[in-house]
Amino acid sequence: MGDSHVAHSEAKLPPPRVYEQEYSFWPWGCLLEEVAQWVIQNAPPGSHVVDYMCGTGFLLDAIHSRRQDVSVEGWDISTAFIAYGKLRYPEARLYQGDALEAEPTEQPDIVLCTAGIHHLTSTEKGRFIEKVADQLHRGGTFVVGEETLSLFSSLQYASEHSAPSALLEAACDVLANDLLERGEYKISLSDLHELVQPFFIVEQQRWVWSPQPNEELGDIVLICRAREQNT
Numbered sequence: 096m097g098d099s100h101v102a103h104s105e106a107k108l109p110p111p112r113v114y115e116q117e118y119s120f121w122p123w124g125c126l127l128e129e130v131a132q133w134v135i136q137n138a139p140p141g142s143h144v145v146d147y148m149c150g151t152g153f154l155l156d157a158i159h160s161r162r163q164d165v166s167v168e169g170w171d172i173s174t175a176f177i178a179y180g181k182l183r184y185p186e187a188r189l190y191q192g193d194a195l196e197a198e199p200t201e202q203p204d205i206v207l208c209t210a211g212i213h214h215l216t217s218t219e220k221g222r223f224i225e226k227v228a229d230q231l232h233r234g235g236t237f238v239v240g241e242e243t244l245s246l247f248s249s250l251q252y253a254s255e256h257s258a259p260s261a262l263l264e265a266a267c268d269v270l271a272n273d274l275l276e277r278g279e280y281k282i283s284l285s286d287l288h289e290l291v292q293p294f295f296i297v298e299q300q301r302w303v304w305s306p307q308p309n310e311e312l313g314d315i316v317l318i319c320r321a322r323e324q325n326t
Contacts, residue, residue, distance in 0.1 A: 109265040111151050111179035117265060118153070120258035122304035123210065126240050126314045129303050130209060131157040133238065133318065138165050138205060145169070145203040147194040147227070148211030152180035155187040170197040195223055204232050209240035212290075213281040220282075220290055228294035228321055237295055237319040240303075243284045243312055284315065295319035 108114065118124030131154060134144060138158075142165050146155050149169030159167045168188040171177055177191040188200065194211065206227050212220055227237055282290075288297060298318050305313030 108173070109261065111176050113261050113265060114176070115151060115153055116259070117262055120262050122314055123242075126303040126316060127154050127157065127209060129301060129316055130154060130207060130238055130240055131161075133316070134158050134165070134205060134207070135161050137236075138162060140164055142166075142204040143168070143199075143201050144205045144207065145199045145230075146207040146209075147197065147223075148172075148208055148214065149189065150180070151176045152184045152187045152189045154207065154209060155189075156184040159186050166201075168199055168201075168203075170194055170199075195219060195226065199230060202232055203230060203235065205236045205238060206231055207238045207240075209238075210242060212239065212241055212287070216280055220280075224290055224294060231321045233321065233323065235321045237291070237321065239287070239291065239317040239319060240314070241287055241317075242281060242314055243287070287317070291317065291319050295321055 109117070118127060135158060138144065144155070144158060144165055144167045146152075146167070146169040149155060149171050150173070152169045155167040155169050159165060166188075167186075168190070169180070170190050170192050172191065172193055174191050177189050180187065180189045190197065194208075195215075208223075208227070212223070215223055224237075231237065291297060296319065298320050299316075301316040301318075303314045303316060
C-alpha cells in the first residue's frame with residue numbers, strides 16, 4: 096500500500112517507519128496478512144507477483160519470506176518509501192514510479208493493489224484497472240484490498256486500541272485527506288465491483304474488518320480472475 100500518482104503529493108503521509116507501525120494499530124494490518132496468506136497458499140510455483148502502490152514493500156516481504164520460489168516486484172511513487180523499503184527488504188525488487196505508467200520487469204501472474212485504488216481519481220481508477228488486465232498473464236489474478244470506510248472509522252479504531260500519538264496524528268491526516276479530496280477518493284463496494292467487472296470475474300470477496308455488523312463499511316479483499324479475452 097502506498098501513494099501512486101502525482102496528485103498524491105498533496106496528501107500528507109507519515110514517515111515510512113510510522114506508516115508500517117500503523118499495521119499494528121489499524122485493522123489494515125489484518126488485511127495485509129489476509130492477502131499475504133492468499134498468495135502464499137495459491138500462487139503457482141515460480142510465480143511473479145507485482146504490487147502496485149506498494150508503499151515500503153512490507154507486503155511483498157511477508158510473501159517472499161514464506162514463498163521464496165515466488166519473485167516479487169513493487170512500484171510506488173514515494174521516493175522515501177521506496178528508499179526505506181530497499182534497505183529493509185533487500186529481497187524485493189522495488190521501483191519508484193507512477194503505477195499508471197509502470198511496466199513490470201516480467202509479466203505478472205498475480206497483481207496486488209492494497210489501499211491504492213482509492214488514491215486515484217475516477218478517471219484514473221478505470222485506466223489503472225484496464226492496465227492491470229492488459230499486463231497480467233491470461234487467467235492471472237488481481238488481488239484488491241480496499242477501504243470502504245466511513246471517514247471516522249480508522250481514527251476511532253486507532254484511539255480505542257491505544258495507538259501512539261504519532262499514529263493518531265496520521266489517522267487525522269487521512270481524515271483530512273478524505274474531506275479535502277487531497278489524494279484520497281474512497282468509493283463504495285458497489286462502485287468497486289463496477290470498476291473491475293469489465294475486465295475481471297470476482298471469484299471471492301472477503302470482509303476482513305467492519306466497524307458495525309451487516310454494513311458495507313470496512314476493509315475488504317477481492318480475488319479477481321482476469322477474463323479470458325485478456326492476454
